[in-house]
Amino acid sequence: MGKVTGFMEIERLEEGYKPVKxxxxxxxxxxxxxxxxxxxxxxARCMDCGTPFCNNGCPVNNIIPDFNDLVYQGDWKNAIDVLHSTNNFPEFTGRICPAPCEAACVVNVNGDAVGIKSIEHAIIDKAWSEGWVVAKPPKHKTGKKVAVVGSGPxxxxxxxxxxxxxxxxxLFEKNDRIGGLLRYGIPDFKMEKxxxxxxxxxxxxxGVTIRTNVMVGELPKGSKVTNWATETITPAxxxxxxxxxxxxxxxxxxxDLPAPGRDLAGIHFAMEFLPQQNKVNGGDKVKDQLRADGKHxxxxxxxxxxxxxxGTSTRHGAAGVVQFEVMPMPPEHENKPLVWPYWPLKLRTSSSHDESSEKGLLKREFAISTKEFVGENGKVTGVKTVRVEWKDGKMVEVAGSEEIIKADLVLLAMGFVNPVATILEGFGVEKDARGNAKATTEFTGGYATNVPKVFAAGDxxxxxxxxxxxIREGRQAARSVDEFLMGASDLPR
Incomplete structure (x- = not known):
């Protein structure tokens, strides 16, 4: 392990931020x-616990105590080898992962967790700068051909x-560049492309052949899903x-939010708004780009x-931003004895919240529900809301709490419900109750669908x-596909 008493002597150090201005x-x-x-x-703060809960808290099961110790010893080259043994892209997770490993850290029981994510970030950035991240082409070819549809993580x-x-x-991608929502969902200020x-x-x-602008199957008519495909290939x-x-x-x-007035101009899904800015950042021109300049x-x-x-609206120069959350405001600090080592419920304030608040632009509203969108001349001008509270396990409106909040632009960011249905239908893949591809994660035969030689993994x-x-599901599915093709697999699971 690192320093035996390090977790008692050394305080957690957070990564820094450039000034908001x-x-x-x-x-x-x-x-x-x-x-x-x-x-x-x-x-040095890592305890090298007898039972390192961080390993299981991490979905890819990073071997965290080992790479922590290697960094403490100054052996960065072996540290990146250990990190890459479980995680293909630590520069992604080192930037945008919420770090469930830190929630599971034993030091976190009654103190501040080891800064695992910041250490991972440091390891991969040093590895790239030192030229240690290199291609590893295969020594032998199998002659088997695999199509991977979707180029996200x-x-x-x-x-x-x-x-x-x-x-x-x-590797097939319907958009003009690979990366999936990493490319056209995550803002560049969180992870540059x-x-x-x-x-x-x-x-x-x-040896991977990358084919962009290729749509496998068809999108439903009227779909708002980002798609710049110029070529279509059938599942068959x-x-x-x-x-x-x-x-x-x-x-x-x-x-979606099917409240009255939903058809007013100025109401958009977040995934109509965010991808356009990422394209502009990538040097593309976007006609009639959705922007928040001077808008409420x-x-x-x-x-x-x-x-x-x-964060994107603030950079555009919005006049003000109000963010709704239907659930009550969570506590600022979790009850660690109750929730550790699991992911805790607590108030999370992002860097975007901080910078917008510092500019005096942001107001966060909790326990609030949208009743109606109001507008004039076909354009949204406000959102009619009501306060809500939970009674007997049900959400009920608070009498007399209705108000109209001014809005020139409304962005719906309430999550995602399922994949684009026609893709699964095109392959004949059975869906689960939520509309996702139905496939188990069993050790043998995992990620296989009901359709012969068709597998599904990830979101x-x-x-x-x-x-x-x-990343975890992609790695595990790769092993299952390899096993299917070759009868056995040496790939890690």
């Missing part, structure tokens, strides 16, 4: 990572694993041309997507989830 001028990342010395100090991880064991992998681009180059160097064609097909698309069908913005939804809308199977869960 500076970071609001652009869409660049603004987190200031730990330097080598700071990372070593934080790694699940698809990228699966494609990389399958290519490294010698399969000919083609250069991180995806250099992994794309690595994938190609390892993929099943004919490939020995196995792995579906790794996202859960992209946004949850209402964001409906209190999660990460809502926070991303807040298309489990529903809306975290990047780290997508």
């Amino acid at each position: 500076e970071r609001l001028k652009n869409y660049d990342e603004f987190v200031i990572g730990l330097d080598d010395g700071q990372a070593k100090q934080q790694a 699940a698809g990228m991880a699966a494609a990389q694993q399958l290519a490294r064991v010698g399969h000919d992998v083609t 250069s991180h995806i681009d250099r992994r794309a180059k690595q994938l190609e160097a390892e 064609q993929l099943q004919k041309d490939f020995d196995a097909v792995l579906l790794t698309g996202g859960s992209e069908q946004s949850r 913005v209402v964001v409906i939804g209190g999660g990460d997507t809502g926070s991303d809308c807040v 298309i199977r489990r529903g809306q989830s975290l990047v780290v869960w997508a």
Whole structure:
């Protein structure tokens, strides 16, 4: 382990941020990572527990005490090897993962958790700067062809694993660049897209064929899902041309709010708003881009997507932002003896919240429900709301609490309900009760659907989830596909 008494002697050190005035001028990342010395100090706080709950708290089961100790010893080269053994893309998770590993950290029982995410961030950034992240093409080819449909973190991880064991992998993406919601959902100020681009180059160097602007199947008519495809391939064609097909698309069908006035102009899904700004950041021109300049913005939804809308609206120059959450305001601090080592319920304030609040733009509203959208001349001008409370397990309105909140732009960020249905229907894949692809995660035969040689992993199977869960499922599904093709697999699960 690191320093035996490190967790008692050394305080947790958070990563720094650039000043708000500076970071609001652009869409660049603004987190200031730990330097080598700071990372070593934080790694010294790791207790190397007899039962390291952090390993299980992490969906990809990162071997956290081991890479912490290697950082403490200054052995960064082996640290990245340990990290890469379980996680294909630690630069993604080191930036945008909420770090359930830290919630499970034993130091977190009655103190401040080890800064695992910041250490992971430091390891991968150093590895890239030192040239340690290199392509690992296969030594032998199997002659088997695999189609991976969807190039988010699940698809990228699966494609990389399958290519490294010698399969000919083609990665299909309906948009113009790979990355899925990492590319067109996560704002650049949280994760710059250069991180995806250099992994794309690595994938190609390892033998993955990347085909963008290709839609497998068809989108439903009137769909608001981002799609810049210029070519269409039928599911039947993929099943004919490939020995196995792995579906790794996202859960992209946004949850709607069918309140009166929903058809007014100025009401949009978050995933209409965020992708456009990411395209502009990527150097593209977007006609009639949705912008918040000078507008009173209402964001409906209190999660990460809502926070991303807040941060983007602030950078646009919104006149004000109000964010709704239907649930009551959670406590500022969790009850650790009650919830540890599980993910706690507590108030979470993002960097977007902080910077918007510092500018005097943001108002967060909890226990509030939308009753109606109001407008003039076909355009939204406000949101009629009512306060709610929970009684006997039911949400009830608070009498006399109705009010109208001014709004020129309303962004619906209430999560995602299921994948684009026609893709699953095109393959004939059975769906579960939530409309996701039905497939188990059993050790043998996991991620297989009811359709021969068709597998499903990531959000298309489990529903809306975290990047780290997508990477886990992509890796596990790759093993199942390899096992299906070859009869056995040496890929880790």
